[in-house]
Amino acid sequence: MAEFFEQTLQPHFNFWIYVILMMIGLWALIAKNNLIKKLIGMSIFQTAIILFYVSLGVKEDATIPILDPYGQAEHAAADAEGAETEGEKKRDSYIGKKSPDPDTMANPLPHVLMLTAIVVGVATLGVALSITQMIFKEFGSLEEDEILEIVKGGGVDD
Amino acid sequence: MRLSSIFAIIAVVITGGILLYGVSDFPSFGDPKSPANAAVPGSESVSQYFITKSYKDTKVPNLVTSVLADYRGYDTMFETVVIFAAGMAIFAILGSVGGESQPRVQEEESSFVDGDHSRIIVGTTCRLLVPVIQVFALYVIGHGHYSPGGGFQGGVILAASFIIIALSSDLDAALRRLSEVNYLRLACVGILIYAGFGVLCQVLESNFLDYGVLQPILLTDGPEMARSHSMLGVEIGVAFTVTAIMFAIYANLSSRGTLRDGL
Structure with missing residues (x-):
């Protein structure tokens, strides 16, 4: 256990954190029923990737x-x-x-690349939120299973 | 627990496990000789070139800005276009462009007098803060190649000042200062400034966004300073678009596309 900690976990603790963050985001994207929670998961996923890239450019001292x-x-x-x-x-x-x-x-290069990623992340999040708003206007719900039921049932009742 | 959650956990654990297995071959944190930071001995990697040569090439001390706006200028231009496209997509989805003309009720400038004292504190604080925020945003844009900052960051701060106005009173107050037509114009002008610098370089018989040839127009000491000044111009274009689209995203999302009332 101590050997595992010293040789595997300690030199790569940052990557472990990003992988765990990414797993949280991926899980929210797949398993959560609420569309807003899915978007939160997407943001966590993006944050993990951004942190990963920025940490690649770190040099000691x-x-x-x-x-x-x-x-x-x-x-x-x-x-x-x-x-x-x-x-x-x-x-x-x-x-x-x-x-x-x-x-x-x-290293300035990962910073530049992640500036791009952050900006694109904001743009996609904005578009995703507006689509979510239209879905709520159309179906009166943000729960995935309720929306699917309405879609299978042939549209909105009223 | 639903069946889909179990499948999700299995998928996530498999993905995470593979990644964690791969991570063990990665360089350790902060290693200056890792493949991302250094090339094989005897040659120079791209990031090393940026650190050692970019000040000579561009006279811009902030290496991130010089890489962003010069070496990767084409990338950044289309990044700005992505923002612009996202703004257009939000207009298209929420449907506030080209709709019926919305009669905007001209209300009193401030609704502080209705006895709601909490709004006095919030309104006064925001009124005092907004100019400071805007000046700081302009500093971040204009000083972006000497200190941390640039068009994207400054643009977002500038948009935040308008969003604060919208939050502290209502959306109409912010739209009176930056109306729908004006922020759409601002977004287009930003892209045109950026692309215009590129086309200008082409007109002067060089490559797209190769700022060095702009020296006779910008009246600088050498092509390096022309690059530096062009980067400032390009950053201003980026800031225009980012300001406009960030405010547009807020205005449209908070009012469900009607651009009235807001939150």
Whole structure:
């Protein structure tokens, strides 16, 4: 058990969390009867995927992928350290004199891709909610089995 | 328990089990040498190129913005189109466009005087907050290539300010400030700005959305700064569309497509 925890769970705890989140979302999508609850499940599913991608871009001890064009923070840090080599190297890389070391910055590519995914998620959720609203207007219910019964019975009574 | 729930649990457990089995081969969390972050030794991966070279290419310190609006500009343009299409789909589904003209009852600007004191607090707070939110939204849009932000984020914040107006009084108050016709125009203008930058580059005999050739028009020091400024323009276009469509989604959903009363 301890071996399983140390070798399997600990290095990949983030992926375990996303898989579990994704399972919750998938279960809600399949098993829930209420359409709004299905949409909540869809959102949880999307969140799991987004978290998964963002965590792929994480690097240990790395900063956000934004260069400091003015370098104020890094100037101060370099002066405080008094270190000529490490501090200046870092400062020069931040103010764009030198190309930055890729290992000091989080991977920007997953962030961009997930920006797309979040936006598309909002769009699909909006369209899905409007469709749900029309379904409620038409059938007077959001429960899947009740809607199916009405559809099989040949439409709305009134 | 229903039979379908049992099947659902079986399906979910099988899917999750397969994924968890696959996860054991993944790189560990925060590994800078993982395949997503680094290529094989001796070559450079795409994300490493973005980190090391994109400031030289575009003079944009926010690498996410430079990747979003320049290297992947085509992707982002159609992402904006997706938002636009979603807004159009909501209009089509809820049916507020082209319907019969809705006589909008011109009510008093504020209904605070009817003795409901909770509305005074909410209304005053929102009236004070909305300008601050809007200024911050413009900052997020305009400063998006120097700090975290950009067109999508700023556009959503700007739309939130209109939604706050709609929530604190009613939907009509928000629609008086950003009417249906105007937000539809705003959405179209946003896309046109983005596509216009692309077409302008083509007119100047370069590739679609290759901003470097816009240097003579934008009067910048070099093609890199032209890229930087074009990215700002493109982000503004994105912000227009996102603001309009986010507010449109709220307005249509909260009023069931009638654009009256709201929540």
